Amino acid sequence: MTIKTYREAIIEAMILEMKRDEKVFVIGEDISGGRGCDDFDGEAAGGPMGLTQGLWDEFGAQRVIDTPISETAIMGAAAGAALSGLRPIAELMFSDFFGVCFDQIYNQAAKFRFMYGDQGATPLVIRTMIGAGIGCGPQHSQSPYSIFANIPGLKVVTPSNPYDAKGLLISSIRDNDPVIFCEHKALLGMDGEVPDESYEVPLGKGKILKEGNDISIVAIGQMVGVVQNCIKNLEKKGISAEIIDPRSLSPFDDEMVYDSVEKTGRLLVLDESNPVCSFGSWITSMVSEEVFSSLKAPTKVLTPPHCPVPAAPNLEAAYLPDVETIISASENLKNYT
Amino acid sequence: MQLSKDKLLDAYTRMKKIRVFEETMRDEFAKGTVPAFIHLYIGQEAIASGICIELNDNDTIASTHRGHGHCLAKNSDLERMTMEIFCRADGLCEGKGGSMHIADLSVGMLGANAIVGANAPIAVGAALRQRVMGENLVSAAFIGDGASNQGAVFEAMNLASVLKLPVLFVFENNGYAEFTGVDYHCGGGDIAGRAEGFGMPSYKLDGSDFFAVQEAAAEAVERARRGDGPSAIECYAKRWYGHFEGDPQHYRTKEELEAIRKDSDPLKIFRQKVEEAGLVESGDLDAIDKDLLSQVTNAVEKAKNSPLPNVEELTTNVYEKGSY
Ligand SMILES: Cc1ncc(C[n+]2csc(CCOP(=O)(O)OP(=O)(O)O)c2C)c(N)n1
Numbered sequence: 001m002t003i004k005t006y007r008e009a010i011i012e013a014m015i016l017e018m019k020r021d022e023k024v025f026v027i028g029e030d031i032s033g034g035r036g037c038d039d040f041d042g043e044a045a046g047g048p049m050g051l052t053q054g055l056w057d058e059f060g061a062q063r064v065i066d067t068p069i070s071e072t073a074i075m076g077a078a079a080g081a082a083l084s085g086l087r088p089i090a091e092l093m094f095s096d097f098f099g100v101c102f103d104q105i106y107n108q109a110a111k112f113r114f115m116y117g118d119q120g121a122t123p124l125v126i127r128t129m130i131g132a133g134i135g136c137g138p139q140h141s142q143s144p145y146s147i148f149a150n151i152p153g154l155k156v157v158t159p160s161n162p163y164d165a166k167g168l169l170i171s172s173i174r175d176n177d178p179v180i181f182c183e184h185k186a187l188l189g190m191d192g193e194v195p196d197e198s199y200e201v202p203l204g205k206g207k208i209l210k211e212g213n214d215i216s217i218v219a220i221g222q223m224v225g226v227v228q229n230c231i232k233n234l235e236k237k238g239i240s241a242e243i244i245d246p247r248s249l250s251p252f253d254d255e256m257v258y259d260s261v262e263k264t265g266r267l268l269v270l271d272e273s274n275p276v277c278s279f280g281s282w283i284t285s286m287v288s289e290e291v292f293s294s295l296k297a298p299t300k301v302l303t304p305p306h307c308p309v310p311a312a313p314n315l316e317a318a319y320l321p322d323v324e325t326i327i328s329a330s331e332n333l334k335n336y337t
Numbered sequence: 338m339q340l341s342k343d344k345l346l347d348a349y350t351r352m353k354k355i356r357v358f359e360e361t362m363r364d365e366f367a368k369g370t371v372p373a374f375i376h377l378y379i380g381q382e383a384i385a386s387g388i389c390i391e392l393n394d395n396d397t398i399a400s401t402h403r404g405h406g407h408c409l410a411k412n413s414d415l416e417r418m419t420m421e422i423f424c425r426a427d428g429l430c431e432g433k434g435g436s437m438h439i440a441d442l443s444v445g446m447l448g449a450n451a452i453v454g455a456n457a458p459i460a461v462g463a464a465l466r467q468r469v470m471g472e473n474l475v476s477a478a479f480i481g482d483g484a485s486n487q488g489a490v491f492e493a494m495n496l497a498s499v500l501k502l503p504v505l506f507v508f509e510n511n512g513y514a515e516f517t518g519v520d521y522h523c524g525g526g527d528i529a530g531r532a533e534g535f536g537m538p539s540y541k542l543d544g545s546d547f548f549a550v551q552e553a554a555a556e557a558v559e560r561a562r563r564g565d566g567p568s569a570i571e572c573y574a575k576r577w578y579g580h581f582e583g584d585p586q587h588y589r590t591k592e593e594l595e596a597i598r599k600d601s602d603p604l605k606i607f608r609q610k611v612e613e614a615g616l617v618e619s620g621d622l623d624a625i626d627k628d629l630l631s632q633v634t635n636a637v638e639k640a641k642n643s644p645l646p647n648v649e650e651l652t653t654n655v656y657e658k659g660s661y
């Protein structure tokens with residue numbers, strides 16, 4: 001086992017899959033940077049967040065394709081390449097930019113299999129950065145995974161740590177449907193144990209990070225780390241929380257959540273998306289429908305408020321659900337009569 | 338060079354204000370006082386100034402992530418703009434936008450924009466006031482070489498051309514889109530030429546020469562006001578610093594950086610021209626320098642000492658007050 005960052009885990013997954021399968025290639029903006037020009041022989045840029053660092057040097061321009069700033073063309077070309085037998089990993093630098101290119105994802109890639117009578121697969125991975133917390137402002141900080149998960153035909157993955165990032169990305173690349181792989185920008189530097197060899201973390205399988213009896217807490221993406229910081233405090237208050245990281249939202253491991261709620265009788269979901277039609281509200285609605293009789297308290301979702309992500313650092317800090325809110329929500333659920 | 342002395346001093350003031358402001362922001366960023374990434378406009382001062390000097394407050398501009406220079410050239414409120422960069426409550430956007438979203442609608446500055454290319458259709462929309470209301474106005478979009486590859490930009494050019502709208506598509510070719518050279522990313526290599534393909538006149542000029550930009554702008558603005566439709570102006574001027582502050586710039590050489598500063602300094606070029614032609618005394622310009630330095634220093638001090646937004650303000654401004 002070696003300690004690697006979330007960023008390194010992502011890069012390693014791409015390198016392993018590109019070595020394993022020559023049909024896998026990477027396409028996106030600023031991947032090679034100046035390296036694209038004839039008269040420059042320095043290091044390739046690897047994107048503004050270094051998420052493709054080293055790929056160009058290892059595989060060259062044939063399979064590490066730098067593009068102009070043209071997201072519609074990038075996503076559309078990736079969708080077309082996938083439909084034609086290649087296995088593209090398309091980088092959408094910030095998930096906010098899906099606004100520029102959503103037709104190719106939503107009306108095209110997501111629907112090929114269904115519309116075309118299952119004639120072919122669309123093995124496309126869109127790697128994209130989500131999330132608030134590091135001062136990127138209203139157009140670079142959103143977490144639109146609930147919008148992606150709303151669309152039939154798309155799979156949606158939200159790794160919360162380096163180990164899962166690598167295993168989930170490998171599974172996503174091997175998957176035969178379009179996958180939106182949501183990398184959280186606040187986690188890129190996070191360390192963790194990541195085996196050097198190739199391994200898969202299956203899509204649609206959640207993980208119980210800690211067992212507990214009083215309350216089931218489902219946390220998505222960055223929220224997983226936040227809730228882990230609450231565990232001691234919750235224990236001090238006599239609350240035994242079971243913590244679940246669903247890891248992928250579509251497909252979603254509903255059985256794991258039902259089983260947990262049947263044991264604890266209480267459900268809290270921590271979700272970074274906008275509250276209206278959030279993924280968290282979908283989880284609570286499924287739980288209410290399927291295991292209603294197990295519930296000892298109403299289900300609860302914590303999200304940011306219904307507003308864009310603000311630039312001011314103090315507002316951004318107030319925007320995200322924090323430890324205090326989580327603890328008091330858990331207490332309320334525990335004490336509900 | 339048919340400009341009055343007042344206009345020359347105005348031109349110099351706009352350019353120098355940008356220079357002083359951005360150098361100050363650079364220092365502040367290095368000190369860690371600026372809460373987000375900033376993209377500096379130094380090296381391109383003559384472009385924003387040469388365009389905006391031909392516009393009035395009723396005319397509009399739509400800007401980019403590299404927007405400080407556009408804001409200043411359009412005479413946005415210096416103090417409130419600075420406060421916005423520091424995300425303060427009294428900033429132009431009440432601290433919610435920050436550097437990449439500064440807007441000052443009172444002077445027709447329709448916002449910096451963090452979505453590359455998104456501003457082009459917005460500028461076209463503002464120009465619709467001519468068609469719908471018969472208003473006399475011109476609308477300009479500033480578009481980077483990188484942004485020129487966005488579908489939104491092509492669609493905006495075609496729409497403006499089809500509807501003969503009073504739009505200036507100002508292409509700021511600064512050599513790079515983030516770390517990627519224009520030689521690599523621009524098919525055909527001729528940004529202005531693409532605009533011509535949409536049926537509009539185009540200019541290609543040295544964007545470090547204020548007079549080149551201003552002359553083209555004057556013509557294009559006149560054409561637009563007459564109702565003869567859009568124009569494209571491609572201005573070459575490399576940025577002096579990184580894509581954002583903190584960019585180590587591995588993609589270009591020290592020699593390139595030295596050469597731009599030496600040969601393509603818009604302020605040096607302007608000063609030399611007007612002084613040699615005897616149009617302006619160097620003392621006049623020195624006085625402007627001094628005045629701007631104190632204006633900018635004061636604005637920054639004031640911004641840093643002004644309060645952050647109240648946390649209760651987090652959810653305001655999403656909808657009209659009282660409507661939701
Ligand atoms: C739609 C979209 N794609 C990508 C980006 C990321 N990005 C920000 S600035 C930039 C480069 C823009 O280059 P150019 O238009 O030449 O402007 P310059 O930075 O040189 O002023 C990129 C790719 C973005 N903000 N929006």
Ligand SMILES: [Mg+2]
Nearest residue numbers: 481482513514
């Ligand atoms: Mg550029």
